[in-house]
Amino acid sequence: MNNIVSLLSSKARESFNQVPVTDLLNPTFVIDNQLLTKRDIEKLSIIRESYELYAMDGLKKIQIGSSRQLMYHLEKIMCHYKEEILVVLLLNTKNEIIKMEQIFKGTVNSSIAHPREIFRKAVQYETARIVVAHNHPSGDSEPSGADIQFTKRMVECGDLMGIELLDHVIIGKLDSISLREATNLWN
Numbered sequence: 001m002n003n004i005v006s007l008l009s010s011k012a013r014e015s016f017n018q019v020p021v022t023d024l025l026n027p028t029f030v031i032d033n034q035l036l037t038k039r040d041i042e043k044l045s046i047i048r049e050s051y052e053l054y055a056m057d058g059l060k061k062i063q064i065g066s067s068r069q070l071m072y073h074l075e076k077i078m079c080h081y082k083e084e085i086l087v088v089l090l091l092n093t094k095n096e097i098i099k100m101e102q103i104f105k106g107t108v109n110s111s112i113a114h115p116r117e118i119f120r121k122a123v124q125y126e127t128a129r130i131v132v133a134h135n136h137p138s139g140d141s142e143p144s145g146a147d148i149q150f151t152k153r154m155v156e157c158g159d160l161m162g163i164e165l166l167d168h169v170i171i172g173k174l175d176s177i178s179l180r181e182a183t184n185l186w187n
Contacts, residue, residue, distance in 0.1 A: 004047060008040045048080075064095045067167055067178035070131060078135040078171045086113045086134040090127040091166070098125055113150070115157040122163045130158070133169040141172030143179060151179050155186060 004024055005016050015035045016024065024044060036044070064070050070089075078085065084106040090098045101121050104113040122130050132154060136142075143151075151168040158165040168179040180186055 004044070007043055007047075009037045012036055012040050062097050064089075064091065064097065064131070064166070067169065067181055070133075070167070071169055071171070071176040071178065074133050074169060074171055075176055078133065079173055081135050082137055084134055084137055086132065088118045088121055089131040089133065090122060090125045091129045091131065093128040095129070095166075098127060115154055118154070119157060119161055119163060122161075127163060129164040129166050131167045131169065132165065133171060135171040139173030141170045141175050141177045143170055143177065143182070147179070148183065148185070151183070151185050 005013050005019070008016065012035055062073065074087075078087070084104075085102055086104040086106070087100055087102050089100050092098050099121075103117050103121070118130065118132065121127075132151075134147075147168070147170065151165075154165045154168065166180065170177045170179070
């Protein structure tokens with residue numbers, strides 16, 4: 001029996017014995033399932049949040065070689081959130097991730113973050129450069145006008161502070177987008 005299933009109610013244990021862990025931790029599976037008790041849902045939510053923290057911590061010391069590689073790692077962590085979250089990846093001079101910090105958790109369709117919170121973290125950890133990433137809970141990774149304006153401000157602030165913004169990545173359900181590759185904001 002799957003270890004996570006063993007933590008659930010007897011009714012759920014009988015029903016979900018062969019269900020993959022990835023399905024059990026998917027918020028959509030949990031919300032749409034009538035066999036889970038309120039306590040089961042709470043347990044699965046805690047396990048999912050713990051896994052996400054573990055996964056974020058596991059990104060440390062990964063060397064970023066491309067936007068595609070970065071998106072691959074971030075999609076696993078960020079694509080299932082029901083609300084928009086914005087994270088900053090703090091990089092050293094070798095483009096290794098020193099730390100990943102969640103800067104903001106928003107609503108279903110908005111995130112209000114200010115460059116000062118992001119660059120405060122960058123200065124605190126003596127970061128050489130940063131990457132900003134956020135998800136679109138709608139699933140559509142197409143950047144909004146606000147995403148473009150925010151990125152433009154981040155590039156300008158980074159130039160002023162001497163901490164380069166390498167990229168701004170938007171995570172969708174089916175695909176992700178690198179604003180560095182998709183726009184001319186860095187020209």
